[in-house]
Amino acid sequence: MEQETQAQTQTSASPAPAPTPSSATAPDPAQPLSRGILSRSRLRSIYKAAISILLALVVTSVLFIITGANPLVAYYYMFYGAFGNTNFLIETLVRMSPILLVSLGLGIAFKCKVWNIGAEGQLYIGAFLGAETAIFFGNSPLALPASIVLAILGGMGWAAIPALMKTQLGINEVITTFLMNFVAIDLVTWFVSYPFRSTTADFPQSATIPASAMLPILIPHTRFHLGIAIALLAALPLVYFLMAKTTFGYKLRVVGENPEAAKYGGINVKKTIFLALIISGALAGLAGLFEVEGIQFSVMTSLSPGYGYTGIAVALLGGNNPIGILLSSFFLAGIYNGSVNVSIQLGQPSGIVSFIQGVLIIFVLGSEYIMRFLERKGVFKR
């Protein structure tokens, strides 16, 4: 009875590696805790994610049915467009990179229950600041590293404002971060329409970044640029390390689960929240910069089709945990690219991506309910 009333276990799987289902034997002294990947709780989280995805796809098929298309055909085109051949696959990886970076940051924030809805704005600010820094440095070898530093600082700074409003004034961060999005996008739009406008292009955009700042392509004849490698090989392991192996990651977990106990345990809750927010801002800023330096080569008003919001869906689906986020961002990137293919093949209009994200979030939220329902009905063992 007690456990039922308290344990509202969420989708998060513990970032620390968990052992395989234990037997009653004494632990081996040389290797005290066997650490496998597929523990019971982890498996359960995977099931929950899979169920959410399945249900989201089912509900989305209603959209297709309404317009007279066969959902299975539509989904075939979607998955083909995402993963069907090498080119599409690489394009999905290209698309995945900004989503991954944003979601990693959001995973950190969400882990301690700070709802950073402002990733989109932090992305724009970071991108703009970084790009202009690169332009400033021109063809010097400093251009790229300096742009990265400034992008990170820009994203952090933009997130610091709502962070301070939360810790010092107690103002709900959801509203403030969301409003900051508008300010950021409109500001950047203005910057590239007037003071920093490119002198050569027709449409409002910033000057083209210098060649020294353009991210080299790693796979010839594709758009697979260095930023993607940095995201996968540097950012991802770093965030994983931060969350699983550092005292900061520990504090994140405790503050997110029980801020009262965190305070009792001597953790500075406000500092933890602040740091979580600005780190997520930093990653969003970096995501924006890589889009500019790897794909678009100048700051445009259409920099991001909503990656900041996609990141929310991905972080939730991935259980705020870097590996889950990696898989989920790959999946969502596939949805993005796949939907383009569906549009081309079937003439289906846009909006699918937003719709799926919305439905997905709802099902992720309700996945605990659904899981328990299924367990009660015997579909899964408890």
Add this chain to the structure above:
Amino acid sequence: MPLFNFFLVESTAKNQPIDDSMAVEDTVKEDKTQVSVSMENSNYAIYVEGITKTYSNGLVANNNVTFGVLKGEVHALLGENGAGKTTLMKILSGCLSPDTGSIFVDGKKVHIDDAMKAVKLGIGMVHQHLSLIPSFTVTENVALSIPLPGRLKLDIIREKIIAVSKNLGLEIDPDTKIEQLPVGLRQRVEIIRLLCQDVNILVLDEPTSVLTPLEVDELFRIVRGLKEKGKSVIIITHKVKEALVVSDRITIMRLGKVVRTLNASNTNERELASLVVEGFVPSTNGTKGQAGEPALIVKGLNVKGNSGRLAVKGVDFLVRSGEILGIAGVAGNGQKELVEALTGLRKTESGTSIMKCCNLANRPPQFIIKKGVSYITEDKMKRGVILNLSISDNLALKCIEQEPYSKNMIVNQRNVDSRAQDLIKRFDIKASDPCANVSSLSGGNIQKLMVARELSNGSILIIAEQPTAGLDVKASEAIHTKLLELRAKGVAVLLFSADLDEIVKLSDRIAVMYDGRIVGEFISGSLDMQRLAKMMLGSTT
């Protein structure tokens, strides 16, 4: 949820075998003071027979309780925490349903399904935690419980309030907001609300626990007024003196059973105290350590409670290294606020608490923990453990930032895990796997986990609040042994417990806390149990 709260607040009693020595039948011997409790006497406003209630964790809260309240009578239900008083009253007011037994209201057998039904039958309860909405006025709060559809006719309700309060000689302005009223008046509002609902049997749960002495007199005046109007009032209390002052008859409960029902006029404090707190033989004390220098000196500490009024009133005491100071007292006399102030979780209004020449008052918890203070909290679910994290993670709370568990912010998971393994073994925590969530542990094991963590931090001072709550005898013994070991090593221990046996067994000195003050102190060798029991219950003779 309500059941669980009950478990935390009410039951500090361990699952001991049921004491048979004071069964109801025994009291028949002393007929002169015993009022016969039987259905034949049809002047009963309410009468219950054979009520039994067992909670899902095995606790027998009410054990074959038979009890009756006459019409126009003030009846005190007296006993310590965990005696079963509140459970019985919750059954009467519809919040809980009994496993067995019958309830008769006005001679007719009834089933009380919910609070609404209880009110219809004329039974209403004023809970210890008042159920008024603070930002609403008196009128609005009363209006909530009186359904009048459509337009809010506050005037009608206002008039009724004025009429009812005048009838009782109360003065209340119906348009004041509850949050502006002192607690004593808030209670009055609750009573008025019940009267506006035409309740005939009012149950007051520990009404004086939040009142000043003056307010207590006022309350008793109101209670007597109610009695004159023919209402019955049941007062749940642990305070012997007050039971004697205000009630006509007193029923004493202990460990879920009715011990006796007496006429107030035929008894005295001493007799009542001995019925409430059974005499017992304290087990032998461990080897005394050498009490050394004072580890913690508290002077003139004043701390406000949640109601805004002082809960700790000018408390002075000190704890020496190698000594256990036990604070005896019924829960709710300021102990919680005192502990929170000492551990940095609550603001101190004035006074000092000095450890190693450093004043800990109003410092953040991190600072106090670093100074060497461990704290076993009684709020284990809300504060002491993090349910959705692993056992390993929980055991690392408070020490994660120290070597060898982390260095330069990098966690040494192996050391954390081996500490977890070590503590699991040493404290006999029944856990199959340190990476399992704490939520999978039983309540008793969660307690052990928290104790294990706090007792192995290498601290100078341990503040232990109900350290053996929910544990069986063997586990309690183990923890007592650990505390005594630490004492022998020179650690200072400040022990808060509602279990007198535990306090007496472990403490070198015992201080009694009542109404926010230290009202007496005893040294372990020269212990007068009678006096101690009386002090705990507010008696000053």
Add this chain to the structure above:
Amino acid sequence: MTGLTIAIAFAASCVTFACPLLLASLGETIVERGGILNLGIEGAMLIGAFSGFLGAYFTGILWVGLLTAMIGGIASVLLFGVLVVRFNLDQVVSGLAINLLASGVALYFLRVAFPGGGYPHLNFLFQPFAVPLLSQIPVVGPIVFNQPGFFYLAIVLVPIVFYLIYRTTFGLRLRSVGEDPRIASYVGINVSRIRYTSLVLEGALVGLAGAFVTLSQFNTFDTRLTTGLGFIAVSIVILGRWNPAGALIASLIFGSTEALSFWGTAFLTGPQASSLAQLLTILPYVTTLVALVVGGRMSKGPSALGAPYAKE
């Protein structure tokens, strides 16, 4: 055109822009008084605007559009309501999910309904209605009494909502649920029913707000028309201290900033004119943020706002 004429026209515009904000924030006030934080109001307004536009476009009757707008608004808000009241899912995230959902639905069905691309136009709108006599009053008349019907409706609704919240039994119960749903349920109040009722009312109001945008203010439908209005409405509720009168004042202020950014070109002259005009688009949001910093802390809403609650 004299300076005064321009000023009057601008002031009238401020009032017009305030109107959808007022309608939406009145609805959100009701719901938040019951303890629910509905961030999905953004999406609901979008759907309201969209369904209103569709209704009017395909039937040719503006009043049908009004009806469909309200239906759309209610449907969106009720979906949110089910997630939050029935399933007790996190209010904040559920609201965001609704916004994404709404965005997707609007984009998708816009192309389904108008396959050719481009922006469909309505050839008729709810025109401003000049109140006889009153609109003749110098200065004040043209500003206040020459507005579309929505505005008069909104103004009338302010005291009605005020009465509802503070002077009816429903309002008392609503407020008690917003303060402490547990205590309210002890006293016998059906928390779910009260909350659902408040959500339906909000849905209707938000639908109307959306309808105003597409059926009166602008003669086309574009998803960007309602962007940000929902969140500004939530901020208005906070700054208006959860009180309809406060919502009125705050709506006028924020409506003015919207009007300012819209009118920027009319006022500014010189080589920097268009640049500054575009910069003004951030004004409403910056104002909101600053107002939150200045006034947000002192504002203490219903105690149980946003808190999860499950029937015990």
